[in-house]
Amino acid sequence: MQICTPDWVKHAAFYQIFPDRFARSTKPQALARSRTLDFERANYESWTAGPTLQGYKGGNLWGVLNQLDYIQDLGCNALYLTPIFQSASNHRYHTHDYYQVDPILGGNEALLALLEAAHRRNMHVVLDGVFNHASRGFYYFNDILENGPHSPWVEWFRIEGWPLSAYDGSLPANYVGWNDNRSLPVFNHGHPDVREYIMRVGEYWIEQGIDGWRLDVAGEIEAPGFWQEFRDRVKALNSEAYIVGEVWEDSRQWLDGTQFDAVMNYLFCASTIAFVAGDRVQMDLVKLPPYEPYPALDAAGYAAKIEDLLALYPWEIQLAQFNLLDSHDTARLLTIAGGDRASVLLGTLLLITFPGAPCIYYGDEVALPGAFDPDSRRCFPPEAEWDRDLLDAHKRLLTLRRGHPALQTGNYRVISAQGMLYVFARSLDAEELTVVVNAGLEEASATIQAGALRSQPTRVLYGSARLAATDGNLSIRVPARSGCILG
């Protein structure tokens, strides 16, 4: 079969937003009389204080809407929002109502306004769909808590006995919770009404104008044909809708063209961190998630990992992969690397020049630090705290990617991998760009044999390097802990 992924993703750069923490604003004056309330008097935590596991900062979609200039100026043209549906949790992975945007975020009204504003800017918006489990307050599960075996919905979840104990951990829960967490009752995806319910949620928001779904713990839904049907129904409404699964490991079973367009590329993430941060990786910060940004890799090790990864899935999938260095589910790279800025700069260079869509986790671009949740979900800092050099590097790299189709859909060839110096080329039609990363502590040089590149690069488009051509070979010398793009 012909595998087909959305074209726009191949040219996209995502900005991942954790909505409670990115920005907060009141709704536009024109909507002051609308039904959606601004809850300005709610019991929010201070924006500038560190986040807690259970507190809310009160960020909202009106805030996101007001920051579209910033995001666009950064160089991103797509948003991935972690969950926004009504939820009794600050991360909103405990869905309370799949048809309502959380009132704190501004409700459905705010999402529709955001979609309109984003589309006007030719930006795309992808939402997070949490379809493996719901929450204790979710109507269909809550009814079981309230009515026990009398509930009409007893078959919607995985009930194992009576009574249920949803809140008292000293008694058996008697139902299946995700990760044994009783706050996250797992759907019975084998029930036809559950399946249809989820399918219609998937369709509904596509009809409302979202551009795709990031599917939470997608690999855990194993009902036969589930994701095939989801894809078919979503694509029937918008053939360019993007479907990206949260699968951390080898995802070949999901990336056969009938299910997801892509996965969250933690395989890229892990290898890249292992190369650019190496022994700096704080092991206590990378032990929980199923990705392994260790042991430290040299250039050859990294090349092998990348070549394996690029061989794993069809090229049409690779071009639509959702590439990242960190997320709300990990510590931030800056913190993983023990505060080493160069690791972030090198990782970002590799991210933005890799096939597939790069995603910047909000705040990474200004050096917001963060260990595990809740620390990786700090509020976006005020301008005075920004690392402007890092921000500028992000902008230059995203500008280069945008201006050079080869960085988007060009093929990827490892050119050289010696010591800590890694060189690869991206080429498309007549265009070829060469990317060089020296992850070592010493200045390093590579000699590229004549013919290894289609043409001799002459310009340093990003970073600093000394180029010297001898007998048709090219010598590239780059400072320690730095990288460059040549064209």
Next chain:
Amino acid sequence: MQICTPDWVKHAAFYQIFPDRFARSTKPQALARSRTLDFERANYESWTAGPTLQGYKGGNLWGVLNQLDYIQDLGCNALYLTPIFQSASNHRYHTHDYYQVDPILGGNEALLALLEAAHRRNMHVVLDGVFNHASRGFYYFNDILENGPHSPWVEWFRIEGWPLSAYDGSLPANYVGWNDNRSLPVFNHGHPDVREYIMRVGEYWIEQGIDGWRLDVAGEIEAPGFWQEFRDRVKALNSEAYIVGEVWEDSRQWLDGTQFDAVMNYLFCASTIAFVAGDRVQMDLVKLPPYEPYPALDAAGYAAKIEDLLALYPWEIQLAQFNLLDSHDTARLLTIAGGDRASVLLGTLLLITFPGAPCIYYGDEVALPGAFDPDSRRCFPPEAEWDRDLLDAHKRLLTLRRGHPALQTGNYRVISAQGMLYVFARSLDAEELTVVVNAGLEEASATIQAGALRSQPTRVLYGSARLAATDGNLSIRVPARSGCILG
């Protein structure tokens, strides 16, 4: 001030529906592809089995829509629906979402279709607003359960300590529940956001086309100005919207013209049962609710009660009162009266000829029995089980009321009350009708002095009676346990 109540109510006859139990149907074929699912595979109880406290029968608004012919043929032109918003309880007084009609009922789509169909028939629809308390699954309360003191909504309810214990009755709840019921957390109506939230719910459904609100345990919301604001905002959108409070006792403080148009007239109900059922009243069935259909009344006692009641509120209020003989909150009159059909016939005659809008509790018209909840909420029976004579009497009485403006807005004068024989007249302009009820076990007669009535009635419009005129006086003889309308 000029007290003003909706004109349509004065001419209305309500049919009260408990939506889980009245009728069930699938949605029209034309809407088959709409987002609202029919949950035909849900775990409903058998329609023909007795109801339980926690089980669902699966009645829905599509069923109500399909029965509009029946309701109209009965002679009712208004519906009062007990709660229909999403709720994890079969009675739906535990509101889970004030903006969503329960999915089992057919969702918002079904309500809008019902409103449209009802309005096309010139029928009105009043919903039940439960604004004193919500439920454990209600998003704003559920968030407090999930996040404790971190919740943005801690001030929305009446929290008294931590931790809360919502489901474990062996620990203190630590929040105020209605009637000490921890499944019904009471709102903090003093919080401006709570108040505004409720006001907007009130407005929203009026904008969607409902014709009024029946306000559950309305007397318990004592925040200053609350109901005045509610009235002002609802009436600003629809000056003819009907606002009827659930207040069982003397309601003068609420019926000052600035709050409710009416209350549920349990004072009428209690006196009328005490007269028509008398010593038949099963005392174990009338002890719980705050109404007292006892001790047995003779005609003079009943006349005194009725005259007191008619003196209690302004006439403009009387004409809009919500009159009833029973409801989902009481046992059914037939059962209260120990199965005595005559009590129901006499009560219904008094109900339908009383100033204010009569309300028939679904099934009463076909002699559906019922003790306390859940028994008073049985499913509507199949035709084979209907008491057709009782149904016919309802139809004739409602037809008479509809055809005689004096029975709607005419004044009410007690003419005679001797032994168990009660006579009153309703007159408007040139029209006067006389109603005679003999609640006694013997045939009885009354002699009406010349001049007591505006004109001598000559026709028996309902029931049977022998009339004899002597010297300008009128002698009316009616059989035991029967009543009539003369005109």
